[in-house]
Amino acid sequence: MSDAYFTTPFGRRPMTFGQLARQVAVRSAPAEGQVQKWQVFRDITEGKARLGVSDRSLAVLHALLSFHPETVLTSGSDLVVFPSNRELSLRAHGMAAATLRRHLAALIEAGLIIRRDSPNGKRYARKGPGGVIETAYGFDLSPLISRASEFERIAEEVRAHRHAIRLLRERITLLRRDIRKLIAFAEQEKLPGPWHDLAVRFADLSAPLPATTPSDVLEATATALQRLCQEVHKSLKENAIFQNLSANESQIERHQQTPPAENPDSESAQIAATAYASAPTSHQGNGNPSDIHLPDVLTACPTISSYSSTPISSWSDLLKTAELIRLFLGIGQHTWHESCQILGSRTASVVVAAILERHDQIRSPRAYLHSLTTRAKTGAFSVAPMIKALLRARLAATQPPNATLKVTDNTAGEAIGSLPSPRRAEHPAERLPMPPFPGQSRLRDLKDPPRRPEHRLFARSGHGP
Known part of the structure; x- marks a missing residue:
């Protein structure tokens, strides 16, 4: 690791105030001892929108972390990785060289890594006796340790914001469903109330909300829907429908849709x-x-x-x-x-x-x-x-037919004839005309036995048998 307090870029790339400020921030940030590099990488991924990096830049950072042999990043140890562009491109899923340089510059601009250039601009490490690395030139990963708490805080805020957005969208969906079905129920049952005006107001609040809708717009929509839902409930309570419904489950009082009016x-x-x-x-x-x-x-x-x-x-x-x-x-x-x-x-x-x-x-x-x-x-x-x-x-x-009348055989006919004939209740279907059945003639032919040939012969000649 370089002993210089500040490091400058190689070649014609000028030193900027941003690079200087980020190096000062890294040097002045309290070291946290050690962190899990993949946990820090997950926190950075959660807050990538806040940190201003893309998913392709995170792929390059993942490749750089893979060149560090240890899973735990410890402050004070050598945290400079020095892969060649070819090896770095292979671990970044074959990213082109120009694209690789662009995303490396984005990581440096976001303050996630620090470029430590050698005198000739190449990346290498100088080893001392016993193979210990004395000086290394490449990309310094020390910002991941000094800013680990910041990355964790940003990730928590992003997760909390995402959870709040999900709750807001669920609330909007439930309110829309309740309002739509309650207004449809009131209009179907022809209940008195300002249902047309409420339906017009609900239509204005039913526009689709894209996934990129800001949280303040979602909050305003949910608040407006909540007020509209309260007005719908108030209009329903002013009618007598809740007075006719009982909470006793033994009553089995369920809503019955009124069928079309009959005579x-x-x-x-x-x-x-x-x-x-x-x-x-x-x-x-x-x-x-x-x-x-x-x-x-x-x-x-x-x-x-x-x-x-x-x-x-x-x-x-x-x-x-x-x-x-x-x-x-x-x-x-x-x-x-x-x-x-x-x-x-x-x-x-x-x-x-x-x-x-x-x-x-x-x-x-x-x-x-x-x-x-x-x-x-x-x-x-x-x-x-x-x-x-x-x-x-x-x-x-x-009553049996002969319960109230006992007569002899000689007077039975007269007695029965003098009784009034009971009228049987006529079923509505009995007064309906019987539909014409084309097979009646065939059935009648089957009932009548066929005539013998001599019958037809006598009938033709006009003589009897």
């Missing part, structure tokens, strides 16, 4: 003669069907009991079961809550039980329940005649 009045023609058309009476908006009893409901509608895990012994059990059944019947949450508000929760549960009992005769339970709710607004619906009609139909179905 509720067409459902009244799809049920039997003993269906639910009732005389105009005042509806019970308080939810207490005082003119019917729970045993009568369970007798008239026994099917609902099979959907309950426990026996239905109270109106609350019936309400919980009806809440489950209306999901299976396709009755949306909006229609259900509207029915509970107008009919009352108990009456709405009884109606759902009745709809389940006659589900094979009702095309759209949701539209039918909406029709009954609309009639109840004008006082044209009562649940009592519905349950009584179901009780009569069930009683008529369970």
